[in-house]
Amino acid sequence: MKKTGLATSFIFTLCATVATYVSQFGSVRSPRSAHFLRIHENMPHDTVKRLKSSEQTFPGDAERLRMYARSWTDFRGYDEFLSNAHEEMCHVIRNTREDAPHTLFNTVQFLGREHLEKCVSKYPYCADALSFFETGINVDRLLVLFGDVTENLTHLPFITKARKASSGEGILWPLNVGRHFTPMALVAENDLPWKDKQERLVWRGKDTGCAGHRRVLKVKNLFNSTDARVDVAFEPQLLDEANSGFARHHLSRREMLRNKYLLALDGNDVASALKWMLYSNSVVFMPKSRFETWALESMLKPYVHYVPVASDLSDTSEQLDWAKAHDAACQNISRRATEFISNFIGYATNSGMSRDQRIKRAIVKAYNDAMGQIMAGFSPESCDALGEGAAQVC
Structure with a gap:
């Protein structure tokens, strides 16, 4: 009898959780995005924010x-x-x-x-x-x-x-x-309030180094995207001739910060722009980084500090749809990312x-x-x- 009661209680709790999810996000997502419900750290922001705060504190x-x-x-x-x-x-x-x-x-x-x-x-x-x-x-x-x-x-x-x-x-x-750290000190003079930013995803970077081929494959996937919200391309300077067809004009930090969504991609190690992106009023989109530095990137959690995208960027448009539908959640993700990386703002000074x-x-x-x-x-x-x-x- 006790086992039956526990099972009933578990099923009731599970149904309530799914019902809450559906009420917030419309439906359980497709198999390609089934990772939304799989594990704790991949839960959507609205779920994560209800978790006990001790799981989100900066490490001692x-x-x-x-x-x-x-x-x-x-x-x-x-x-x-x-x-x-x-x-x-x-x-x-x-x-x-x-x-x-x-x-x-x-x-x-x-x-x-x-x-x-x-x-x-x-x-x-x-x-x-x-x-x-x-x-x-x-x-x-x-x-x-x-x-x-x-x-x-x-x-x-x-x-x-x-x-x-x-x-x-x-x-x-x-x-x-x-x-890696000093550009954080330049964000304030170039940034805009969230409400004044455009709903676009932007990235500019290089194809050089041992990991360049990984970036090339990812950038190719988005360069010709039919999604007007996506502006992803290589910088034209110092670009391998074979990749010259995937370049667009340079974007300054000020120009990038006119947009709500900033893409961060690993290169030879962590994206060199990641720290100032996290510090900004925009929200970072990125695959989970394969690297870590003094800034503890391995502690960044999806839907807590950034919006996750697939390693090949194939779900980018879908994630942009999610971001547009959950604007307040994205703004809170941005705030939490800023709180996290602010622990290293001192390294941006002499x-x-x-x-x-x-x-x-x-x-x-x-x-x-x-x-x-x-x-x-x-x-x-x-x-x-x-x-x-x-x-x-x-």
Whole structure:
């Protein structure tokens, strides 16, 4: 009898949930959009906003530390792991350019403060990486990667601007801050109130880099769209000749912000414009990002911080229909995205790298602890017996 009562209660609750959904959205969607009801984080905004607020709060320092440094926060090296780490250290040492570290991209180097100081005026990564030496904790040398593509080194605690969200390779650190964070400070002078924006989806970007082919396929899908609300194209500058037919005129940030809907697409890593887009009064449309940086993009939730679209952008018009029908919900998504990314607005100023010192000191300590174990049994002379090898980056 009790089981029957529980089953009846469950069915009643399920029916009520579906009835509420239908009353808000008209009907349960087609199989192509069945993801709307599948799991918690893919629920529409009107459902998400009723979830307890603790699920939407910004993470505290301890959680951020775990996300940035992953398993390096409690590293305990065993013999086989340390042996692999020593092989990777040989690869790194052979590749390091102490006299000109800024000339090597997408490859981990082993650098001291004095090496980074040589390139501070030549390359923004050098100045940002120097902040690792400025937390008050002594660091001998730093394993660091300059560039967009994370090298396939799984046994070393190198710092990197970005990594695949599905991997734990590298320790995230705010690098190339000027390109990724500074534009947030320019949003206010170029933005419009939500009510004054046009109901259009816009994107401009490049096709360069290892991930360029992914963008090409996506842009091709939308470039010739018959939906007048869609304006997606490559920038004409520095465009591969084969893709020149998919270019349109440049759009300034001010011109883009005249529109309610901004498309963000991964390139070699997270879209460089994503942070200022989230900070704006517009709402971001994007496939779930495959990457994460210091801004914790892997914590962004669909229908909470952005409007999701399929990885091939095939449901873009359908999602624009949803957005038009739920204008207030989209405005709230935009507000919540701004609240989230506002936690990093300090990095848009010259004093940005002095922020988050408690977290950064914990990362530096974890790095020192791990490197102490790795270097204790390492001899650079042993590298002579190893082959050159090369880590794959693209």
